[in-house]
Amino acid sequence: RKEVEQDPGPFNVPEGATVAFNCTYSNSASQSFFWYRQDCRKEPKLLMSVYSSGNEDGRFTAQLNRASQYISLLIRDSKLSDSATYLCVVTLLNRDDKIIFGKGTRLHILP
Amino acid sequence: DAGVIQSPRHEVTEMGQEVTLRCKPISGHDYLFWYRQTMMRGLELLIYFNNNVPIDDSGMPEDRFSAKMPNASFSTLKIQPSEPRDSAVYFCASRASRGENTGELFFGEGSRLTVL
Numbered sequence: 001r002k003e004v005e006q007d008p009g010p011f012n013v014p015e016g017a018t019v020a021f022n023c024t025y026s027n028s029a030s031q032s033f034f035w036y037r038q039d040c041r042k043e044p045k046l047l048m049s050v051y052s053s054g055n056e057d058g059r060f061t062a063q064l065n066r067a068s069q070y071i072s073l074l075i076r077d078s079k080l081s082d083s084a085t086y087l088c089v090v091t092l093l094n095r096d097d098k099i100i101f102g103k104g105t106r107l108h109i110l111p
Numbered sequence: 112d113a114g115v116i117q118s119p120r121h122e123v124t125e126m127g128q129e130v131t132l133r134c135k136p137i138s139g140h141d142y143l144f145w146y147r148q149t150m151m152r153g154l155e156l157l158i159y160f161n162n163n164v165p166i167d168d169s170g171m172p173e174d175r176f177s178a179k180m181p182n183a184s185f186s187t188l189k190i191q192p193s194e195p196r197d198s199a200v201y202f203c204a205s206r207a208s209r210g211e212n213t214g215e216l217f218f219g220e221g222s223r224l225t226v227l
Binding site for chain 1: 142146152159161166208216218219220
């Protein structure tokens, strides 16, 4: 089983819709969780951290379910500029801070 | 502040040639990571350093790949000899273990390698 798994997509979503991504991780010792965004032919950049209690940043909501070992990202009122690849990231702090990326989910927002 | 700086941005070489990719992390960051990204395999961790010491190189594909970090401000990833299957975008990233946002990785713009 891969350490971090994501649905590769692509998700083709009309502008204004709500879209949700899930990500599962295999190592129960995983400590920290993040969502990164990567635009075409660019480097990944941090979108938001994922906290145990769930957290929100504008139109973006991230949630963590430790019991089921999955992380979610919800984007409300999607914009054309949200089109990108969204990468789920897990940090194994008991393994010398190893940081593992999922392969990413591609999102296309349609006008 | 300058971000992570990588060079070259693009390199096209022939099979069998030596390739050296360079990275300058953000000043003060004590972790440095090398990743490789392809469409098929996504973003793969090759090796990472803490305070210039290699911590985990289990992602390095084979002996043709080597990485060094002679000081806190410079790292190299070398492929010798290169093969067409090494074609990918190679990213360097750094992060701090202390201070604000210690979980955030800062990436360079990547080095796009094509081996013919």
